Amino acid sequence: MSASRPLPRWADIALLPALNLLLAFLVSGLVVLLVGENPFHAIQVILYGAFGYGDGFGYTLYYATNFIFTGLAVAVAAHAGLFNIGGDGQAYVAGLGAVVVALALDQTHWLIAMPLAVIAAGAVGGFWAFVPGWLQAKRGSHVVITTIMFNFIASALMVYMVNRVLKPASTMAPESETIEVAGRVPQLRQFFSFFGYSPVNLSIVIAIAALIGVYILIWHTKFGYAMRVLGANPTASRYAGISNSKMIMITMTISGALAGMVAINEVMGVQNRLVLDFVAGAGFVGIAVALMGRNHPIGIALAAILFGALYQGGQELQFVIPGITREMIVVIQALVILFTGAMEGLFRPSLERAFMLLSPEQKSEAIAVSTAKPES
Amino acid sequence: MDLAVILSVLDATIRLSTPLLLACLAGLYSERAGIFDIGLEGKMLAAAFAAGAVAAISGSAWLGLMAGMAVSLATTLLQGAAAITLKGNQLIAGVAINMLAAGMTTFLGQTWFSQGGRTPALSEGGRFSPITLPFANELAGVPILGPIYSELISGHYLLVYIAFIMVAVTTFVLYRTRFGLRLRAVGENPKAVDTAGISVVKQRYQAIIITGLLCGLAGAYFSIAQGSGFGNNMTAGKGYIALAALIFAKWKPVPAMFTCLLFGFLDALQIRLQNFELPVIGVVPVQAIQALPYVLTVVLLAGFIGKAVGPKAGGVPYTKER
Numbered sequence: 201m202s203a204s205r206p207l208p209r210w211a212d213i214a215l216l217p218a219l220n221l222l223l224a225f226l227v228s229g230l231v232v233l234l235v236g237e238n239p240f241h242a243i244q245v246i247l248y249g250a251f252g253y254g255d256g257f258g259y260t261l262y263y264a265t266n267f268i269f270t271g272l273a274v275a276v277a278a279h280a281g282l283f284n285i286g287g288d289g290q291a292y293v294a295g296l297g298a299v300v301v302a303l304a305l306d307q308t309h310w311l312i313a314m315p316l317a318v319i320a321a322g323a324v325g326g327f328w329a330f331v332p333g334w335l336q337a338k339r340g341s342h343v344v345i346t347t348i349m350f351n352f353i354a355s356a357l358m359v360y361m362v363n364r365v366l367k368p369a370s371t372m373a374p375e376s377e378t379i380e381v382a383g384r385v386p387q388l389r390q391f392f393s394f395f396g397y398s399p400v401n402l403s404i405v406i407a408i409a410a411l412i413g414v415y416i417l418i419w420h421t422k423f424g425y426a427m428r429v430l431g432a433n434p435t436a437s438r439y440a441g442i443s444n445s446k447m448i449m450i451t452m453t454i455s456g457a458l459a460g461m462v463a464i465n466e467v468m469g470v471q472n473r474l475v476l477d478f479v480a481g482a483g484f485v486g487i488a489v490a491l492m493g494r495n496h497p498i499g500i501a502l503a504a505i506l507f508g509a510l511y512q513g514g515q516e517l518q519f520v521i522p523g524i525t526r527e528m529i530v531v532i533q534a535l536v537i538l539f540t541g542a543m544e545g546l547f548r549p550s551l552e553r554a555f556m557l558l559s560p561e562q563k564s565e566a567i568a569v570s571t572a573k574p575e576s
Numbered sequence: 577m578d579l580a581v582i583l584s585v586l587d588a589t590i591r592l593s594t595p596l597l598l599a600c601l602a603g604l605y606s607e608r609a610g611i612f613d614i615g616l617e618g619k620m621l622a623a624a625f626a627a628g629a630v631a632a633i634s635g636s637a638w639l640g641l642m643a644g645m646a647v648s649l650a651t652t653l654l655q656g657a658a659a660i661t662l663k664g665n666q667l668i669a670g671v672a673i674n675m676l677a678a679g680m681t682t683f684l685g686q687t688w689f690s691q692g693g694r695t696p697a698l699s700e701g702g703r704f705s706p707i708t709l710p711f712a713n714e715l716a717g718v719p720i721l722g723p724i725y726s727e728l729i730s731g732h733y734l735l736v737y738i739a740f741i742m743v744a745v746t747t748f749v750l751y752r753t754r755f756g757l758r759l760r761a762v763g764e765n766p767k768a769v770d771t772a773g774i775s776v777v778k779q780r781y782q783a784i785i786i787t788g789l790l791c792g793l794a795g796a797y798f799s800i801a802q803g804s805g806f807g808n809n810m811t812a813g814k815g816y817i818a819l820a821a822l823i824f825a826k827w828k829p830v831p832a833m834f835t836c837l838l839f840g841f842l843d844a845l846q847i848r849l850q851n852f853e854l855p856v857i858g859v860v861p862v863q864a865i866q867a868l869p870y871v872l873t874v875v876l877l878a879g880f881i882g883k884a885v886g887p888k889a890g891g892v893p894y895t896k897e898r
Contacts, residue, residue, distance in 0.1 A: 231680075231683075235683075235684070235687040235688075283667055283668075285614075285667070285671065335874070335877065335878050339877075339878040339879050339880075340879070341874070341877035341878050341879070342877070342886075344612075344614070344667055345819070345820075345823060345873075345877060346874055346877060348614065348816055348819070349816075349820060349870040349871075349873055349874045349877075350870075350874070352813060352816065352867065352870045353867045353870050353871060353874075356863040356864070356866045356867035356870075357863065357867065359863050360861055360863040360864070364861070484671070484675060487668070487671055491668070523687055524683075524687070525682065525683055525686045525687070527678075527679045527680075527682040527683040527686070527693075528679070528683050529679075530675060530678055530679030530682075530683075531676060531679035531680055531683055532679075533675060533679070534672050534673075534674075534675035534676035534678075534679055534680075535672075535676065537668060537671055537672040537675060538654075538658065538669070538672035538673075538676065541664070541665060541668035541669075541671075541672060542655075542658035542659065542662075542664035542665055542666075542668045542669035542672050543657070543658045543662050543664055543669075544662075544664060544665075545662040545663055545664055546662055
């Protein structure tokens, strides 16, 4: 591979992911065929369900809000060379911060409750990621393994907290008290009737702010530069006088705080209480979103909307075509991770060769290379 | 607690640690060869589904077992193609496998059997039955040793005995054979292995094939031995506990067995202590016991109780210099 030149930028950031995505959808289509349904009909249903009418589009945006947060969480860590697989757990425990503040302030006004809840959820989610970061920085334990473990610890902790601490004695269902209206995040449907009954809420504004904030942080601050140096070459960053362990801890905290914002959307915007398992795998979708979005906020926003559309369209799908259940979306998601993430190298070599042959000044060189060294 | 209660908890311990042990040994082969495997959960789940489905249709536990192993192997090879041949990120490959299995098993289960993702209940021959070891019934009357032999050691499924035999086999293979030496070598220093004229890629594929087969056994245990038929997300995170156990055991087979027994014991204890009231604490928070394996692993990883250092070349795809 040493002979091949790097791909042009547009091919690297757009063409290659598009090809991988296409392959993921192609395989998903085959799965749909396998169970005897028509994949084109399925696509049609998904597209209509996700974008065709106000309610559906609102749901798409509501799902996308979660995925923007978790996608950014994975991306921020990835820029520093860390794989935060614990977004699920971080978002889950952040629910504690959100619900405590919301319940305490639900007699005031959402303009007071929401910012404070954002801080609280961010702090708790950030803490849940800081500990693995600290363990990696100071004790050398691998952040991937510790964040996986922390997902499970979070889930045990939350079952305990909800059942033993937050649940009012009067209710049977494992959930916290209901947040009064003043403590809830306003719904977009209150301003635009277009959204019908969909739960998309002002959290999406936080998501957009987070996208911009992460863009500025990573590409326009000294800290972001240090992060990227660490991600590219830890040894170089140490020689440049950057404290790697400090960077790891701060980056993980930011990552966890971003994941924690899911709690604002879910607890204060949709459920209006803390329920068990409210994260519902959004942390893992974040991995797919970050991979597809190439860890860039624009890419993440697009990928989050794509997955939001798949989730919403998938709901619709199981009503229209009973043969296809919601889990089909999990399959598609897995295939996207597989092809755009793990099998990223599938098309790259042949694409690189194709581009060499296409550009005239490189053509002779390419032919010389391909005849001298057949691909092994 | 009297002997009967202790025996029943220990008996449950053995039953619950068996799939952990099989998956843990599976991960051991892969990780000692330098392939991080966080996809154990997915492979087990896929195998559990395949075993449950085939056993239900064919009525044969053996066919089910073979199907489970075959599907697990195929899944492993897909993961291997990404992680070894295409030099992709091993962790991401594992995540993808877990998600793929979770989605596919429920999706296909629902479309094929229309029972909410479950496979049909198994007939008599579709499920492995417990094996009674020789003289178990005759010796049951002997005080203390009798019940231990007849309750604790006898009367388990075939896969339970296989799991524990595999500990000895793995120890032998890993430390006493040429294959094992090479396997450990590709996990520590693949370049040296390559220089000696041995194919790193081939060696790693051989390792993950064993991983796939063992995960198949572990998965089949869930649906056609312990349970009767596959249920949604049947493995319930056991693959991750096995991963934790592997780290806890510092990637060694015999410690892996003891760690899996410990984690299995915690699981058994937790089931027994549901709604159980202790004198001082009140109702035992079972969640604390549930979280214990993970907490212990984190504490170990942090180096507070010994140091867990994995295979040196783990997680790095091998690229031959040109």
